[in-house]
Amino acid sequence: MADDRDRDEVAVAEFHKKIKEAFEVFDHESNNTVDVREVGTIIRSLGCCPSEGELHDLIAEVEEEEPTGYIRFEKFLPVMTEVLLERRYRPIPEDILLRAFEVLDPDKRGFLSKDELIKYMTEEGEPFSLEEMEEMLSAAIDPESNSINYKDYITMMVIDEN
Amino acid sequence: MNIHNLEDMGCGTSSVTKDKKSEKALKAALVIQNWYRGYSARLKTRQRYALTIFQSIEYADEQGQLQLSNFFSFMLENYTRVQEKEPGLVTRLFGSNIQDKDRQDYLGLIDVPDSYCGPRLQFPLTFTDIDLLIEAFKQQQILHAYYVLEVLFETKKVLQQMPNFTHTNTSPSKEITICGDLHGKLDDLFLIFYKNGLPSATNPYVFNGDFVDRGKNSMEILMILFVSFLVYPNDLHLNRGNHEDFMMNMRYGFTKEILHKYKLHGKKILQILEEVYTWLPVGTIIDNEVLVIHGGISESTDLTLLHRIERNKMRSVLMPPIPMDADYAERKNKLGTTIVAQGIRTSGSFSEQLTKQEWEQIIDILWSDPRGKRGCYPNTNRGGGCYFGPDITSKILNKYQLKMLVRSHECKPEGYEICHDGKVITVFSASNYYEEGSNRGAYIRMSSGMTPRFFQYQITKATCFRPLYQRVNAIESSAIRMLKERMISRKTDLIRAFQLQDRNKSGKLSMGQWAFSVENVLGLNLPWRSLSSHLVTTDKDGNIDYMSGFQDVHIQKPVKEVQSTLIETVYRYRSDLQIIFNIIDSDHSGLISMEEFRSMWKLFKSHYSVHIDDSQFDELAERMDLNKDGSIDFNEFLKAFYVVHKFDKLNKSDSKLE
Numbered sequence: 001m002a003d004d005r006d007r008d009e010v011a012v013a014e015f016h017k018k019i020k021e022a023f024e025v026f027d028h029e030s031n032n033t034v035d036v037r038e039v040g041t042i043i044r045s046l047g048c049c050p051s052e053g054e055l056h057d058l059i060a061e062v063e064e065e066e067p068t069g070y071i072r073f074e075k076f077l078p079v080m081t082e083v084l085l086e087r088r089y090r091p092i093p094e095d096i097l098l099r100a101f102e103v104l105d106p107d108k109r110g111f112l113s114k115d116e117l118i119k120y121m122t123e124e125g126e127p128f129s130l131e132e133m134e135e136m137l138s139a140a141i142d143p144e145s146n147s148i149n150y151k152d153y154i155t156m157m158v159i160d161e162n
Numbered sequence: 163m164n165i166h167n168l169e170d171m172g173c174g175t176s177s178v179t180k181d182k183k184s185e186k187a188l189k190a191a192l193v194i195q196n197w198y199r200g201y202s203a204r205l206k207t208r209q210r211y212a213l214t215i216f217q218s219i220e221y222a223d224e225q226g227q228l229q230l231s232n233f234f235s236f237m238l239e240n241y242t243r244v245q246e247k248e249p250g251l252v253t254r255l256f257g258s259n260i261q262d263k264d265r266q267d268y269l270g271l272i273d274v275p276d277s278y279c280g281p282r283l284q285f286p287l288t289f290t291d292i293d294l295l296i297e298a299f300k301q302q303q304i305l306h307a308y309y310v311l312e313v314l315f316e317t318k319k320v321l322q323q324m325p326n327f328t329h330t331n332t333s334p335s336k337e338i339t340i341c342g343d344l345h346g347k348l349d350d351l352f353l354i355f356y357k358n359g360l361p362s363a364t365n366p367y368v369f370n371g372d373f374v375d376r377g378k379n380s381m382e383i384l385m386i387l388f389v390s391f392l393v394y395p396n397d398l399h400l401n402r403g404n405h406e407d408f409m410m411n412m413r414y415g416f417t418k419e420i421l422h423k424y425k426l427h428g429k430k431i432l433q434i435l436e437e438v439y440t441w442l443p444v445g446t447i448i449d450n451e452v453l454v455i456h457g458g459i460s461e462s463t464d465l466t467l468l469h470r471i472e473r474n475k476m477r478s479v480l481m482p483p484i485p486m487d488a489d490y491a492e493r494k495n496k497l498g499t500t501i502v503a504q505g506i507r508t509s510g511s512f513s514e515q516l517t518k519q520e521w522e523q524i525i526d527i528l529w530s531d532p533r534g535k536r537g538c539y540p541n542t543n544r545g546g547g548c549y550f551g552p553d554i555t556s557k558i559l560n561k562y563q564l565k566m567l568v569r570s571h572e573c574k575p576e577g578y579e580i581c582h583d584g585k586v587i588t589v590f591s592a593s594n595y596y597e598e599g600s601n602r603g604a605y606i607r608m609s610s611g612m613t614p615r616f617f618q619y620q621i622t623k624a625t626c627f628r629p630l631y632q633r634v635n636a637i638e639s640s641a642i643r644m645l646k647e648r649m650i651s652r653k654t655d656l657i658r659a660f661q662l663q664d665r666n667k668s669g670k671l672s673m674g675q676w677a678f679s680v681e682n683v684l685g686l687n688l689p690w691r692s693l694s695s696h697l698v699t700t701d702k703d704g705n706i707d708y709m710s711g712f713q714d715v716h717i718q719k720p721v722k723e724v725q726s727t728l729i730e731t732v733y734r735y736r737s738d739l740q741i742i743f744n745i746i747d748s749d750h751s752g753l754i755s756m757e758e759f760r761s762m763w764k765l766f767k768s769h770y771s772v773h774i775d776d777s778q779f780d781e782l783a784e785r786m787d788l789n790k791d792g793s794i795d796f797n798e799f800l801k802a803f804y805v806v807h808k809f810d811k812l813n814k815s816d817s818k819l820e
Contacts (some may be wrong), residue, residue: 005302006171011675012676013674014673017674017691018453018640018679018691018692019690021689021691022207022689022692024687024689025207025210025214025689026209028579029534029535029581030533030534030535031533031534031535033534040199040203041203041206041207042207043203043205044199044200044203044204045203045204045207045679045692046594048200048809049197049199049200049467051192051501052195052199085230091197091200092193092196092197092200095195096193097193097194098399099190100189100191101190101191101194103186103189103190104187104189104190104191104194120187120190120191120194121191121194121195124187124188124191125188125191125192125194125195126195126196127195128195128198130196132202135202135630136198136202138629138630139629139630139631139655157201157631160205160631160635161201162368
């Protein structure tokens with residue numbers, strides 16, 4: 001129906017503006033390109049949570065034939081619009097995140113030790129870099145017990161984002 | 163891959179269970195990593211947004227200067243008419259006693275009491291004086307005005323001997339260090355000296371302008387730099403920045419710092435300082451290859467011309483040369499009075515000011531910014547200088563057989579940035595420039611034939627080693643505060659724009675409509691959609707309640723009966739008014755007469771096209787004359803217009819983060 005189509009067009013137009021805003025913030029030279037290393041940050045800032053593997057694929061889609069290290073807005077916009085329209089890479093709900101921690105804590109102690117956290121994050125899944133690990137530790141680890149009370153941690157992070 | 167499905171899929175043998183277990187662990191790890199990366203990215207984005215807000219507002223303020231500059235030009239050009247209507251005002255505004263300031267006149271009258279326990283400098287200066295100053299400033303001592311003036315006089319004397327561009331050479335065993343903006347951040351200078359060593363014959367430095375304003379130790383930085391310069395004039399090179407300008411200082415804090423630290427002799431210091439600035443070299447050229455200047459270039463940058471102009475005639479960005487014609491000189495002579503602005507004397511000599519072309523050449527050097535877009539076009543953000551593209555860089559560098567341009571002027575998150583294919587480097591040395599945690603500082607070490615090396619740092623209060631998310635929270639709330647204050651200062655215009663779009667008077671607008679209005683009225687190019695959640699409330703349909711943006715902020719009304727448009731206007735132009743008042747108040751007493759106040763406001767009003775009833779303003783002025791003695795304490799006047807944030811008191815008592 002005409003109304004639906006109008007609404008869709010409006011939605012797409014709004015997505016375009018949102019994507020443009022997010023892109024421009026990282027377009028340091030104001031020439032409609034961003035460093036490819038910042039594309040992941042831009043995509044995530046728009047509310048999507050692709051895995052590293054999925055991110056890799058996305059970047060391949062928006063890169064030039066001969067990669068220049070820069071991503072142009074003209075290539076980024078249509079791909080990102082599709083991602084938003086299809087609601088791909090939805091973020092992890094809080095309860096799933098909690099359960100993930102609980103899986104790593106089978107004895108149900110309510111916490112993970114610093115070493116355990118480091119081990120899982122740097123050896124399993126899509127491992128953290130040293131920098132990512134240090135960053136997470138600085139906010140997550142209680143220096144007195146040298147462990148992370150994951151329930152409190154999650155609550156704190158969620159409050160911070162809202 | 164559905165990583166949300168963590169259910170056990172049934173039982174099996176122990177090795178299968180083990181596999182299942184590690185598969186579950188793998189999936190769990192993936193969930194956490196995925197979530198964390200998303201969170202971390204959003205944190206970095208918030209940090210970037212905050213910086214963008216700070217920068218936008220800073221540049222918009224600078225652009226506002228253009229208007230002020232036009233106002234001054236307008237007053238100078240229409241001198242005679244203005245003089246007739248408001249006698250004495252313009253002379254008060256621009257007249258100054260430009261007799262050659264005799265050193266003895268100043269120093270002879272000042273005594274350093276025995277009770278003074280701050281540092282005492284010994285002329286001729288040696289490296290021990292540098293150490294002495296650094297130690298003293300670390301203990302927060304203040305250098306006595308007598309020594310300040312001595313240093314300023316000596317510095318001026320030595321600078322006068324120097325050409326517009328300092329030429330210097332490096333060698334593999336003698337690298338040179340280039341530092342960018344310091345803006346009164348003394349800790350950063352201490353850190354640089356600590357990491358990189360004090361200046362000496364074997365450790366040369368270039369300081370690329372903007373030593374002062376904004377930070378609270380501009381005087382101390384200036385003293386250390388000038389003393390070091392006097393001890394090592396051939397190895398410590400100073401370039402003028404756009405803040406080495408007495409009018410900029412009036413607006414951005416250095417004048418205030420001086421008058422506060424030197425209550426008795428501040429005025430003298432300001433007078434000499436004004437001149438010292440004009441003698442600072444325009445730039446430094448290293449090994450005939452690297453051009454170091456504060457801002458940038460334009461397509462018409464002419465180094466040959468810049469080498470020969472009389473740089474000391476460039477007093478301020480807010481005082482461009484006025485067009486002179488025969489008529490003008492005649493009119494002036496008729497009145498028999500003298501405008502001493504720009505040093506023009508009754509003989510009607512035009513030689514005391516720069517030509518328009520010369521003046522613009524210097525402005526370009528001090529104010530321009532590099533951008534990715536090719537070509538050269540006016541720097542509308544700042545209102546002075548231009549944006550220059552990579553093609554301009556190549557053209558100018560090639561023209562003068564140079565290899566690289568090192569400049570400062572722009573705050574960069576990492577302290578430095580390379581652009582234009584490696585030909586332009588920006589170096590910025592004031593860490594945490596906007597706010598604690600906003601950016602790193604950096605300096606460069608280079609020598610001929612070697613790749614430049616970059617050194618970064620960030621000052622952190624030792625007790626304050628907070629995790630990233632707390633630091634981001636801090637700068638984000640600071641940036642949002644500034645933005646809200648902007649919005650409140652344009653409240654009337656914003657509401658009008660909103661209501662124009664709100665046909666059915668629902669009090670709500672779509673995101674697109676709101677963003678459009680805000681961007682238009684405020685003139686700030688910001689990611690409004692992403693910022694909206696901090697500024698306004700949105701209903702479940704995604705529509706914005708536009709009045710909610712004004713709810714927890716308001717401008718304190720110094721006087722109840724005065725209209726809000728007047729309040730907003732004065733608030734908005736606070737900085738400009740500050741400068742104008744400071745100039746009128748030539749004896750720096752903090753007071754101007756009611757008459758002058760009124761006249762100035764009338765001129766200001768007509769030039770800035772502000773539509774406010776004179777009677778409104780008169781009434782306000784009347785009520786602000788608290789002593790009822792016919793004079794206005796303008797600092798009190800301006801201070802009265804401040805923004806109140808509703809939740810300030812709550813935040814202060816609640817704060818765990820401070």
